[in-house]
Amino acid sequence: MNVLVFNCGSSSLKYKLLSMPSCLELAGGEAQRVGPPTAKPSCIFHRADGGEKEYQVAMPDHAKAFEEVMKILKDEQGVEVHAIGHRLVHGGTKFKHHTLVDESIWEDLDSTRELAPLHNPPAIDLVRACQERYPDLPAVLVFDTAFHSTIPDYAGTYALPSWVREDMGIRKYGFHGTSHNYVAAEAAKMLGKPMEDLNAVSCHLGSGGASLCAIVKGKSVDNTMGYSPLQGLMMSTRCGDLDSAAVMRLLYQHAGDHQAVEDLLNKKSGVLGMSGSTADIRDVMEKSSAVGISEGVKSERDEKSERDEQREGGATPEMAATLDVYLWRIKKYLGAYLTAVAAAAGKPADAVIFTDTIGETVGLARRVICTGMEVFGLKIDPKRNMNPEKLPADVAEDDSRVRALVIQTNEELAIARQTYAIISGGRDKVSASGGAA
Amino acid sequence: MNLLILKSNKQDLEYVFYRGKQRQSDWTVKRCPGVDDEKLEWLASLKQISADCEAMADGAAVEAVALRVPFGGTVFRGPTLVTSQVESKLKDLIPQAPMHIPVIMNLIEACQVVFAGAAIVLVFETSFFADLPDRESLYGLEAQSARSMKLRRFGFCGIYHESACRAAGRRQREDGSRAVPNILSICLEPQPEISAVRGNRPMMVTGGWTPMEGIPGQSNCGEIDPSIVLALSKKMNWGPEQVNRTLTRESGLGALAGKAVTLEEVFGSEKPEMVLAQEVLKYRILMACGAGVAALAGVDVIVFSGRYRKLAEILGPYLQSKFSAAFGDCQDGPDYFVLEDSLDKIVADQVGILMRSVGKQAIGA
Numbered sequence: 001m002n003v004l005v006f007n008c009g010s011s012s013l014k015y016k017l018l019s020m021p022s023c024l025e026l027a028g029g030e031a032q033r034v035g036p037p038t039a040k041p042s043c044i045f046h047r048a049d050g051g052e053k054e055y056q057v058a059m060p061d062h063a064k065a066f067e068e069v070m071k072i073l074k075d076e077q078g079v080e081v082h083a084i085g086h087r088l089v090h091g092g093t094k095f096k097h098h099t100l101v102d103e104s105i106w107e108d109l110d111s112t113r114e115l116a117p118l119h120n121p122p123a124i125d126l127v128r129a130c131q132e133r134y135p136d137l138p139a140v141l142v143f144d145t146a147f148h149s150t151i152p153d154y155a156g157t158y159a160l161p162s163w164v165r166e167d168m169g170i171r172k173y174g175f176h177g178t179s180h181n182y183v184a185a186e187a188a189k190m191l192g193k194p195m196e197d198l199n200a201v202s203c204h205l206g207s208g209g210a211s212l213c214a215i216v217k218g219k220s221v222d223n224t225m226g227y228s229p230l231q232g233l234m235m236s237t238r239c240g241d242l243d244s245a246a247v248m249r250l251l252y253q254h255a256g257d258h259q260a261v262e263d264l265l266n267k268k269s270g271v272l273g274m275s276g277s278t279a280d281i282r283d284v285m286e287k288s289s290a291v292g293i294s295e296g297v298k299s300e301r302d303e304k305s306e307r308d309e310q311r312e313g314g315a316t317p318e319m320a321a322t323l324d325v326y327l328w329r330i331k332k333y334l335g336a337y338l339t340a341v342a343a344a345a346g347k348p349a350d351a352v353i354f355t356d357t358i359g360e361t362v363g364l365a366r367r368v369i370c371t372g373m374e375v376f377g378l379k380i381d382p383k384r385n386m387n388p389e390k391l392p393a394d395v396a397e398d399d400s401r402v403r404a405l406v407i408q409t410n411e412e413l414a415i416a417r418q419t420y421a422i423i424s425g426g427r428d429k430v431s432a433s434g435g436a437a
Numbered sequence: 438m439n440l441l442i443l444k445s446n447k448q449d450l451e452y453v454f455y456r457g458k459q460r461q462s463d464w465t466v467k468r469c470p471g472v473d474d475e476k477l478e479w480l481a482s483l484k485q486i487s488a489d490c491e492a493m494a495d496g497a498a499v500e501a502v503a504l505r506v507p508f509g510g511t512v513f514r515g516p517t518l519v520t521s522q523v524e525s526k527l528k529d530l531i532p533q534a535p536m537h538i539p540v541i542m543n544l545i546e547a548c549q550v551v552f553a554g555a556a557i558v559l560v561f562e563t564s565f566f567a568d569l570p571d572r573e574s575l576y577g578l579e580a581q582s583a584r585s586m587k588l589r590r591f592g593f594c595g596i597y598h599e600s601a602c603r604a605a606g607r608r609q610r611e612d613g614s615r616a617v618p619n620i621l622s623i624c625l626e627p628q629p630e631i632s633a634v635r636g637n638r639p640m641m642v643t644g645g646w647t648p649m650e651g652i653p654g655q656s657n658c659g660e661i662d663p664s665i666v667l668a669l670s671k672k673m674n675w676g677p678e679q680v681n682r683t684l685t686r687e688s689g690l691g692a693l694a695g696k697a698v699t700l701e702e703v704f705g706s707e708k709p710e711m712v713l714a715q716e717v718l719k720y721r722i723l724m725a726c727g728a729g730v731a732a733l734a735g736v737d738v739i740v741f742s743g744r745y746r747k748l749a750e751i752l753g754p755y756l757q758s759k760f761s762a763a764f765g766d767c768q769d770g771p772d773y774f775v776l777e778d779s780l781d782k783i784v785a786d787q788v789g790i791l792m793r794s795v796g797k798q799a800i801g802a
Contacts, residue, residue: 153716154713154717154719155720157713157717159658159689160665160688160692164665168672170665226662226664226665228664230662239578241663242578242645243646243649243650244661244666246586246663247663247666247667248666248677249588249677250586251666252677253586256670258667258671262667269579270577271577273579273580274578274579321575324571324572325575325577328572328732331731332641332731335732336725336731337727339724339726339760340723343762345762347762348764348765372731372734374734375735376731377764401765401766
């Protein structure tokens with residue numbers, strides 16, 4: 001079965017065609033500059049047979065992008081699509097499981113638009129376009145939030161009045177579930193144990209968004225993101241955790257302009273807002289040695305080394321502070337989740353998993369985050385960590401009770417697996433881990 | 438020394454009086470009904486309090502007045518004797534704490550009238566956190582907004598935390614250790630707060646720019662997704678004041694239990710409606726402690742303080758067992774103990790130290 005996976009961004013459409021169940025990748029690519037005209041023309045970068053080809057074509061919306069992708073696959077490459085897997089960021093309370101698309105879903109699906117205003121509307125429009133154009137092609141909605149539907153009430157409930165929690169559907173949903181689920185399953189394989197026995201903390205550290213997930217017996221029990229993807233770690237342009245009173249103060253300062261505050265917290269804060277120069281933490285790391293916390297929690301940044309760095313065109317004080325805050329928050333959440341996992345499992349976690357761009361490629365980040373975690377039984381091996389030969393890799397010391405695993409995430413493959421499981425199993429719903437709901 | 442300790446709580450003025458080290462009364466609430474002007478109200482209340490104190494001191498005058506101050510920013514780093522310079526610095530803090538500082542300034546003024554000649558000492562809840570490391574105190578906000586509005590983490594139960602950590606250090610020295618202890622300080626006030634402290638230096642604290650952040654309190658929501666504030670404001674078409682009222686007065690453990698509750702009631706009842714509140718609180722405390730252990734790279738001792746410190750009987754063994762699981766290898770969880778000192782005892786000690794250090798004569802002058 002050839003499963004076409006769509007990952008819909010606000011102005012892009014990533015896709016991958018996989019032959020299932022072999023997981024062989026047949027093609028992939030990305031439609032860029034989807035939507036209103038921009039300075040450069042819209043185009044599709046299509047990868048197949050080891051090469052890449054660019055197609056310049058007008059794509060005023062995601063429906064048109066989808067049609068063009070289907071045309072390329074069929075006309076240029078001659079491959080059939082047997083099913084579609086759609087990534088949906090937010091399923092709200094209505095979609096706790098991945099779901100086969102049929103006529104009954106639309107009302108509930110449309111109600112999730114405002115939960116993720118940047119991501120859900122274009123993805124839902126794409127699902128509708130696919131159904132209208134190819135009504136007989138089976139399609140599955142794979143929700144990032146589904147993996148977190150197992151978060152228990154004590155971790156997922158905010159201490160807010162019941163009318164806020166119930167009428168407004170405000171609770172912790174959690175995000176990056178597809179990735180956390182995928183790398184957890186891969187970690188279980190590496191450790192030679194069934195997913196149902198895995199206790200771990202998964203660190204999805206992307207160059208954009210980032211979250212940690214506490215996993216007990218293969219199920220998510222907590223995620224640093226919350227009602228929205230804003231809560232938790234500091235990210236490239238998102239502030240992460242922030243005192244609610246500060247949000248109110250910002251609202252007051254901006255004369256009640258919600259959009260201005262939303263933009264400030266989501267698009268102008270985080271690494272970009274603090275450093276004042278870049279949204280990518282790797283740029284900051286290149287210029288900074290993270291003296292402050294790389295030695296554990298012993299000392300503040302050495303003023304002399306800071307001055308030397310600046311003289312040599314290195315990190316500015318703002319960059320140094322940005323890096324310290326970025327890594328410190330991950331470290332604190334890692335400690336919290338290692339404790340929470342052990343508390344629920346009755347024994348220490350099996351592993352800490354690092355994934356996505358920063359988690360997979362930046363050894364210094366992993367080293368700083370894991371320094372001082374010996375009390376939890378986590379000891380990273382500096383050599384293995386800085387130079388893993390290939391991924392996946394275990395970069396912990398031999399006698400580390402908690403393993404440190406670096407695993408490449410593959411959300412498209414995870415979506416294809418979920419899609420295949422639902423369609424081939426003849427079931428309309430499966431749980432996030434692929435089992436029957 | 439005859440010491441009067443005051444704290445203002447919304448409209449009420451509470452006081453306790455010490456002769457030497459002997460406390461002469463429980464906290465007493467004084468309020469003058471029918472007086473609309475705050476300054477006049479403080480004056481009237483303080484005159485009554487002065488008479489009460491003189492009666493308790495066999496006619497002797499109050500020699501020092503201590504005021505507990507909830508907020509001192511990063512300016513005030515310890516107990517501070519009031520001078521005109523101090524009043525000026527306090528005034529500068531009004532934009533950061535518009536609800537608290539004007540009240541304190543009026544109270545100082547009234548004290549200067551009623552207790553002329555007595556030393557007036559300010560004891561700040563935030564002093565302990567004045568040197569919180571940047572990595573802990575900074576928010577991931579756009580720098581200009583954070584700077585202009587002075588948005589940073591402060592911490593708000595510093596008086597208890599500082600005393601708890603001193604006690605932990607003393608115990609460690611008594612046990613013959615000269616190592617600097619890693620301490621988890623758990624202050625069980627109506628708005629609980631947890632701090633991870635190395636020796637006497639805080640490395641992490643759950644309180645934030647205001648006490649709203651962190652662990653949920655009796656009526657306060659604690660940490661929530663920042664987006665929820667915007668969602669609430671948009672959905673209800675509310676301004677910041679209305680959102681603030683919901684998050685600080687109608688939320689917290691009471692909202693989870695469906696009625697107003699104290700921390701003690703949450704843990705002391707097995708009623709079904711208390712289960713969620715109890716589980717949420719325990720989990721959030723556990724998470725904060727786990728973060729604290731990571732911040733310190735270990736933990737030697739847990740100290741409980743605050744008016745609900747007796748809950749250590751429940752939370753102490755709970756945390757020990759969970760940390761025992763987290764640390765593995767059959768390690769016991771960290772020891773814990775309870776700081777039995779009340780807030781006024783701690784304040785009295787601090788004022789005593791300050792007055793000895795500056796000299797009684799100098800203060801009187």
